[in-house]
Amino acid sequence: MAFSSVISTPTLQFKPLASSRPRPPNSNRNRTQHSKPRKLKSRNYPPPTSLSTSVDGGEATTFTRLPPKDDFCPSNLAEVIKLSDATHMSSKTKKFDENFHGIDSGNERLDLGLLQGFEVNNDFDSEGENEGNNNENSSSSRRMGFDYERFELYEVGSDDEDDFDGEEAAMVFGGEGVEEEEDIKGKEKGVPAVMRCFDRAKIFVKAGDGGNGVMAFRREKFVPFGGPSGGDGGRGGNVYLEVDGAMNSLLSFRKSVHFRAGRGSHGQGQQKHGRKGEDVVIKVPPGTVVRESGGDVLLELLHPGQRGLLLPGGRGGRGNTAFKSNYNRVPKIAENGEEGPELWIELELKLVADVGIVGAPNAGKSTFLSVISAAQPAIASYPFTTLLPNLGVVSFDYDATMVVADLPGLLEGAHRGFGLGHEFLRHTERCSVLVHIVDGSSEQPEYEFDAIRLELEMFNPDLAEKPFIVAYNKMDLPEASENWPGFKKVLQARGIQPFCMSAVTRDGTRDVISCAYELVRENKEENMEQGMKIMAAPVNLNHVADRMHKQRAAPVSEFEITHDSSTNTWHVDGAGLQRFVQMTNWRYVDSDKRFQRVLEASGVNKSLLKLGVKEGDTVIVGEMELEWHDAAETPGPRSRRKSAAESFE
Numbered sequence: 001m002a003f004s005s006v007i008s009t010p011t012l013q014f015k016p017l018a019s020s021r022p023r024p025p026n027s028n029r030n031r032t033q034h035s036k037p038r039k040l041k042s043r044n045y046p047p048p049t050s051l052s053t054s055v056d057g058g059e060a061t062t063f064t065r066l067p068p069k070d071d072f073c074p075s076n077l078a079e080v081i082k083l084s085d086a087t088h089m090s091s092k093t094k095k096f097d098e099n100f101h102g103i104d105s106g107n108e109r110l111d112l113g114l115l116q117g118f119e120v121n122n123d124f125d126s127e128g129e130n131e132g133n134n135n136e137n138s139s140s141s142r143r144m145g146f147d148y149e150r151f152e153l154y155e156v157g158s159d160d161e162d163d164f165d166g167e168e169a170a171m172v173f174g175g176e177g178v179e180e181e182e183d184i185k186g187k188e189k190g191v192p193a194v195m196r197c198f199d200r201a202k203i204f205v206k207a208g209d210g211g212n213g214v215m216a217f218r219r220e221k222f223v224p225f226g227g228p229s230g231g232d233g234g235r236g237g238n239v240y241l242e243v244d245g246a247m248n249s250l251l252s253f254r255k256s257v258h259f260r261a262g263r264g265s266h267g268q269g270q271q272k273h274g275r276k277g278e279d280v281v282i283k284v285p286p287g288t289v290v291r292e293s294g295g296d297v298l299l300e301l302l303h304p305g306q307r308g309l310l311l312p313g314g315r316g317g318r319g320n321t322a323f324k325s326n327y328n329r330v331p332k333i334a335e336n337g338e339e340g341p342e343l344w345i346e347l348e349l350k351l352v353a354d355v356g357i358v359g360a361p362n363a364g365k366s367t368f369l370s371v372i373s374a375a376q377p378a379i380a381s382y383p384f385t386t387l388l389p390n391l392g393v394v395s396f397d398y399d400a401t402m403v404v405a406d407l408p409g410l411l412e413g414a415h416r417g418f419g420l421g422h423e424f425l426r427h428t429e430r431c432s433v434l435v436h437i438v439d440g441s442s443e444q445p446e447y448e449f450d451a452i453r454l455e456l457e458m459f460n461p462d463l464a465e466k467p468f469i470v471a472y473n474k475m476d477l478p479e480a481s482e483n484w485p486g487f488k489k490v491l492q493a494r495g496i497q498p499f500c501m502s503a504v505t506r507d508g509t510r511d512v513i514s515c516a517y518e519l520v521r522e523n524k525e526e527n528m529e530q531g532m533k534i535m536a537a538p539v540n541l542n543h544v545a546d547r548m549h550k551q552r553a554a555p556v557s558e559f560e561i562t563h564d565s566s567t568n569t570w571h572v573d574g575a576g577l578q579r580f581v582q583m584t585n586w587r588y589v590d591s592d593k594r595f596q597r598v599l600e601a602s603g604v605n606k607s608l609l610k611l612g613v614k615e616g617d618t619v620i621v622g623e624m625e626l627e628w629h630d631a632a633e634t635p636g637p638r639s640r641r642k643s644a645a646e647s648f649e
Ligand SMILES: Nc1nc2c(ncn2[C@@H]2O[C@H](COP(=O)(O)OP(=O)(O)OP(=O)(O)O)[C@@H](O)[C@H]2O)c(=O)[nH]1
Pocket: 129, 130, 131, 132, 133, 359, 360, 361, 362, 363, 364, 365, 366, 367, 368, 378, 379, 380, 381, 382, 383, 384, 385, 386, 387, 407, 408, 409, 410, 473, 474, 475, 476, 477, 501, 502, 503, 504, 505
């Protein structure tokens, strides 16, 4: 049974005067008339109502497993993707490099201490497979060798919930900034942590609780009966999210999962108010999307310097000075501080790049990026050299620059989890132009190109709509230049004008990148025209906190009553009432009276009576369990039945 009530007139007619009166939760009907209210053990005060309507937001889980044979593409591609057939695996390559556990890709040096299963190839160069690279690249690729046989078994992308839950539950108890346990060898975690945490993270945020107000009275020499002087508690700290232009991944959240703002300090005598709690500012890279765990998008943080208030700190409780009135000159009451809201949020990074380089593994994407920009990605002649996206800035002039992203290789069937799956394709969603690099030395380059186009479409049809350029690579090799006329003809027949180039010798790369820049510029102009007004409108990044403020400000007269007839229990649920109960400090004598007055004025008592509450029924409001008494039957002076609140006196 449910009942909602919004009361407007306080002129209530009570016959059997009802009083909801607190009792210990397990009193088991051994009621004492003036039993004090106690917190329910099992009921926690929940944060303000969920921010989102429930959405099954999880992305498809992808698995890197060998596909059924029928699913494989023709022989040429199959050769590439049959990871287990990789010839360069030798017993030598299976040793870990004891001195280095990381990817050294130019400026970036990623710690791969936890990179389970991705074994480091010490002797890659010695096998002569790394020709054509400069020294730095070859040293990078030496360190990037990995165990293909084991790679087949890894789960890509993730069953995020499971991954995080297991790992994080252990850290909950350690509190903020707890270091992840290094000894996790035995765990089956699927994708190495570096890859998992590069562009996704799940973190816990909590705003600070407000400090408690206090009850105090001025007592000085010659002022024996000074008035109330209890100060208010300080406000809890806020949680902010801020875009840090220097960050380019979410790896920092691998170790810091919990962020709690400081609690406001309590008020003191002599009308001293508590200090405000310390704010927490969480730095995220540009392009971060923030979601409530398993729910809606809360914020999109795109530009360096942007800052959004995510969770507002709890209000400080009022001290007894605030309750002084003409009717009550010595208020013996003070409030608890309001609890700060808390949330699990998911961060997802979508790189903010103008151009995305896509293509099959080994096509030469990283080589291309390395020759058009100052980026120094790992380059090697085996598939999946690039495990994480690389960014490079291409400058034509002072004001003519664009950001180019080199993405890990795609395979046919990536949507079913082959290779690295679609794990990193989301980074192309914000690119305005795509550059397809086609390996000219493969047996059927046009087939390879089609397969990649199809994968893009499978991932997100909008991606296939983006303007793209086709760059036929490795023209310096005889087999590639032989295939070029055929490839060109096929594509031209479909209205596509492909470019040919050799990334290694740099021939033709300039044309490709100039064309890409033209398209980026056109796209920007188009967007500017279309979205001028939208861009001009100020973005409110505090709307999450605003919504929370509104929820918190819900009046106590908005509630819903449900009845459990088997246990004769009435549940009174309402955000305003819940907050009121949480802020009531039961240690002070006047708190009970105020509580009863609020139940009366909000219409809870009236509604319960209407619904047929009986003597001895249990009434649960917020986290308080109370016992219902019809005042008419309670022992005590009858004159007190005029007000439920008075029955406590
Ligand atoms: N001959 C020749 N070799 C090239 C050319 N471009 C790239 N390569 C070689 O192809 C191999 C793969 O190059 P990468 O740039 O690592 O290829 P990728 O597409 O980034 O590969 P993944 O990161 O594994 O997807 C390397 O050995 C390069 O030296 C080219 O134009 N000509």
